[in-house]
Amino acid sequence: xxxxxxxxxxxxxxxxxxxxxxxxxxxxxxxxxxxxxxxxxxxxxxxxxxxxxxxxxxxxxxxxxxxxxxxxxxxxxxxxxxxxxxxxxxxxxxxxxxxxxxxxxxxxxxxxxxxxxxxxxxxxxxxxxxxxxxxxxxxxxxx
Amino acid sequence: xxxxxxxxxxxxxxxxxxxxxxxxxxxxxxxxxxxxxxxxxxxxxxxxxxxxxxxxxxxxxxxxxxxxxxxxxxxxxxxxxxxxxxxxxxxxxxxxxxxxxxxxxxxxxxxxxx
Numbered sequence: 189x190x191x192x193x194x195x196x197x198x199x200x201x202x203x204x205x206x207x208x209x210x211x212x213x214x215x216x217x218x219x220x221x222x223x224x225x226x227x228x229x230x231x232x233x234x235x236x237x238x239x240x241x242x243x244x245x246x247x248x249x250x251x252x253x254x255x256x257x258x259x260x261x262x263x264x265x266x267x268x269x270x271x272x273x274x275x276x277x278x279x280x281x282x283x284x285x286x287x288x289x290x291x292x293x294x295x296x297x298x299x300x301x302x303x304x305x306x307x308x309x310x311x312x313x314x315x316x317x318x319x320x321x322x323x324x325x326x327x328x329x330x331x
Numbered sequence: 332x333x334x335x336x337x338x339x340x341x342x343x344x345x346x347x348x349x350x351x352x353x354x355x356x357x358x359x360x361x362x363x364x365x366x367x368x369x370x371x372x373x374x375x376x377x378x379x380x381x382x383x384x385x386x387x388x389x390x391x392x393x394x395x396x397x398x399x400x401x402x403x404x405x406x407x408x409x410x411x412x413x414x415x416x417x418x419x420x421x422x423x424x425x426x427x428x429x430x431x432x433x434x435x436x437x438x439x440x441x442x443x444x445x
Contacts, residue, residue, distance in 0.1 A: 204389030225395055229369050232393045289365030289382050
């Protein structure tokens with residue numbers, strides 16, 4: 189199964205819509221609720237990042253029997269130093285983003301904690317790609 | 332402790348989900364920072380916040396939080412109410428500060444997450 193969702197940069201009213209749709213689909217597939225929560229928390233953090241930092245983005249979701257792969261591709265300023273961006277507490281978020289309850293430098297670290305696999309690549313001036321992979325059968329006890 | 336009992340001791344109004352006022356709550360977390368809320372592993376946490384926007388509801392939805400108290404007399408919009416109803420989230424509005432709200436709930440036996 190394949191789904192795609194568009195994300196509009198700066199539109200905080202709609203932020204979370206795609207993650208909400210993905211949550212509904214995972215529940216319809218009877219995925220373990222602990223895995224559903226980790227998947228949607230990681231996806232929502234990534235979706236909020238696109239809204240907060242990029243001009244636009246697309247989420248590509250691919251389900252098979254074993255896993256779901258969620259790829260967020262944005263057009264935006266990119267991340268100059270990914271390692272630094274993965275450090276808890278590091279943030280370049282605007283005051284608007286902070287007023288929304290985010291921008292504390294916790295998004296990428298929390299994605300890493302929740303995802304079974306997280307890949308981040310970026311090109312400055314072009315955009316960032318975040319890929320979250322979640323396995324349905326993997327025991328939940330190491331997360 | 333039920334939502335109905337919580338509403339009574341806080342003199343709070345149940346804005347959404349009144350039909351679920353017998354829902355039981357044991358643990359609570361207070362924050363205006365949704366990034367912190369998203370790190371919670373526990374389910375069925377009561378969220379106490381003064382941050383009233385759509386992302387508060389979205390954060391609750393993703394974190395499997397079924398009840399939110401908006402303290403400091405914050406009022407939620409119609410759009411927020413609609414999102415709360417869609418996701419079966421019970422919403423209370425309370426005129427007390429976050430500190431006072433937490434104090435009353437703690438004294439009444441609601442436990443902290445950590």
